[in-house]
Amino acid sequence: MGKVGSKPMATLKHCTLWKADRSPSCRAVMMGLDAMNISITEVDVDIDKAEHRAQDIVAMNPFQTLPIFKDRELILTDSHSINTYLAARYHNCNKLLPRDPGGRAVVDQLLLYNCGVLQPRYRAAADPILYENCRFVLPDQIYEIESSYSDLDGILSGRPWLTGSLMTLADISIAATVSTMNILVPVDKKKFPNLIRWMYTMSEESFYSTANDKGLEEFARRIGKFLNVETSSKICYEFVK
Amino acid sequence: MGKVGSKPMATLKHCTLWKADRSPSCRAVMMGLDAMNISITEVDVDIDKAEHRAQDIVAMNPFQTLPIFKDRELILTDSHSINTYLAARYHNCNKLLPRDPGGRAVVDQLLLYNCGVLQPRYRAAADPILYENCRFVLPDQIYEIESSYSDLDGILSGRPWLTGSLMTLADISIAATVSTMNILVPVDKKKFPNLIRWMYTMSEESFYSTANDKGLEEFARRIGKFLNVETSSKICYEFVK
Incomplete structure (x- = not known):
């Protein structure tokens, strides 16, 4: 690490x-x-x-x-x-997880959103490909994932991080999920400009390079093997630059 | 209240x-x-x-x-x-939500299980009936819900509450979900004896009477209107006594 x-x-x-x-x-x-x-x-x-x-x-x-x-x-x-x-x-720092009950609750709420909404939508898109011989992301799952992108784009409107002015554990957990969903359903720069900007900022963090990139590439290679040529061309891990 | x-x-x-x-x-x-x-x-x-x-x-x-x-x-x-x-x-009490990080994490983990597993399974069973003209609980959803009952029955083996010897906010959140799922897919006393025992103990708490019973009955009446006679007979809100 x-x-x-x-x-x-x-x-x-x-x-x-x-x-x-x-x-x-x-x-x-x-x-x-x-x-x-x-x-x-x-x-x-x-x-x-x-x-x-x-x-x-x-x-x-x-x-x-x-x-x-x-x-x-x-x-x-x-x-x-x-x-x-x-x-x-x-961790002797109040930023990633605020100690005051209100700040903590806002982070918790986003973690629960990741657990209750984003992760199930990711699995609903990935599992049929990984385990059920499906060779594309199902249309219903594309719709659900793009709805999540829209939610997140709205949350990130006018603020650099999901809870406001500081990066927290909520950004980290959600970045892990969204960067993986992005391989299945690429985030559209024009439709979700706040989300793309946040993804790019996250990707510049050193912990993202040390702890996310390798596994993300492994997932992209693995899912690419299951998908047909046309769809695998969508596995294009690019942020706005 | x-x-x-x-x-x-x-x-x-x-x-x-x-x-x-x-x-x-x-x-x-x-x-x-x-x-x-x-x-x-x-x-x-x-x-x-x-x-x-x-x-x-x-x-x-x-x-x-x-x-x-x-x-x-x-x-x-x-x-x-x-x-x-x-x-x-x-709340000036350490029991419902432990203040030590380890105890809090165990409660958090069960709350996340409620959010990420139980609630989606409840919605997957109820929503087709409430919003899509379905007149029974779909077989896949019965299977998923009974898997959850099995998980919870295992967790409750040899302990009175979900985290151990004390009732916490995890018991409260999960009781709200499971008591509602029980209307759709009744908990089998023989298959899930630990879960039934816990449900009965929860139902004896005074906050359950004041804050859960009324809404639960309202849900049972509402869902009953959508279901056919055979299935509605399953809406039998009974704990082991």
Whole structure:
């Protein structure tokens, strides 16, 4: 994991993350760690080899999903709660996760939007391609994803970050999802100018380079194999420049 | 709103909740308020009269969903973040929402499960009946809901509450959703004994009587009008006794 910012990196030897880079949820935690300058043990789990179904993994997470995070006796399996836990417990900064209840609630609300709206729409578009022999993004899913782009474009109108003037964990989690959805349904610069501007700003952050780019490219290559030529040409990971 | 427990009720005149009783998300907040012994201004929004699309409501929440919560300049529209905000800011008790980062993260994770898994499955079952002339719960949705019951039954194995030995806001939010799903797909006592036991214990809480029962009955009556006789006979709101 890369080093971000000028603060010395905190190394938490008692914490471990099991992850797969191509998963947006895993990349949200990896970006969160780098943004907070926290180093923990990371274990790659090869989903293609069904390692997420291994006995020791299932013992920690019966739902067989990634990421899985462990801090001594505490096990967490939701990327949002992993990031907020790390910020609340180990990060001495009030910006990524405000400590005042109002600021925290606004971040929480966006994390819940990512969990309850964006992630299900991403999965509804990607899963038929990855697991059900579908060779294109279904029209209903394109509509749903573009509705989300419209929501986010509205939220970002007149403000640099999703909650206002400061980047928070909400930007990080949502960037992981949207950058992946962008491979399936490219964000239209003209229709969603605020969203594209925000995506580009996010892509310039060093934690994005160190913790999102590699897995994103892996996902693009993988999904490209399943799609036909015409549709795979849409897998063009470009921000406005 | 009823009074719960022996502590004097805190009245927050600067806070308002716009809600519809038949919505599980609204009932989650109403139960949260009663469980925390907090009284705020409550405004009923008649969805049948499209009051949720009124100009003043849309100005607060462009997504036109309920609940909407306002505390001076702060507006929140997600039931989970409303409850955690109220607990963190106004409730002098560490039980419903633990203050230590680990305990809070475990509650957060279950709230995210409610938002990302249970609520979408509830909507996928209810919306075709309420809005698309469907007259039964679709088989795929029954399967998904029963998978959720199985998940919850596993989590509740050997513990009285979802996070362990204390009832938290996670129990309250999930009770609002599951009690409503139970009308569509009744929880089988034999298949899910831990879940039924927990549902019964929740139904005995005074905040459940004051803030969940009425809206739940309203939902049952409403959904009953759309269903045929055979299926409506399943709308049997019974816990094990």
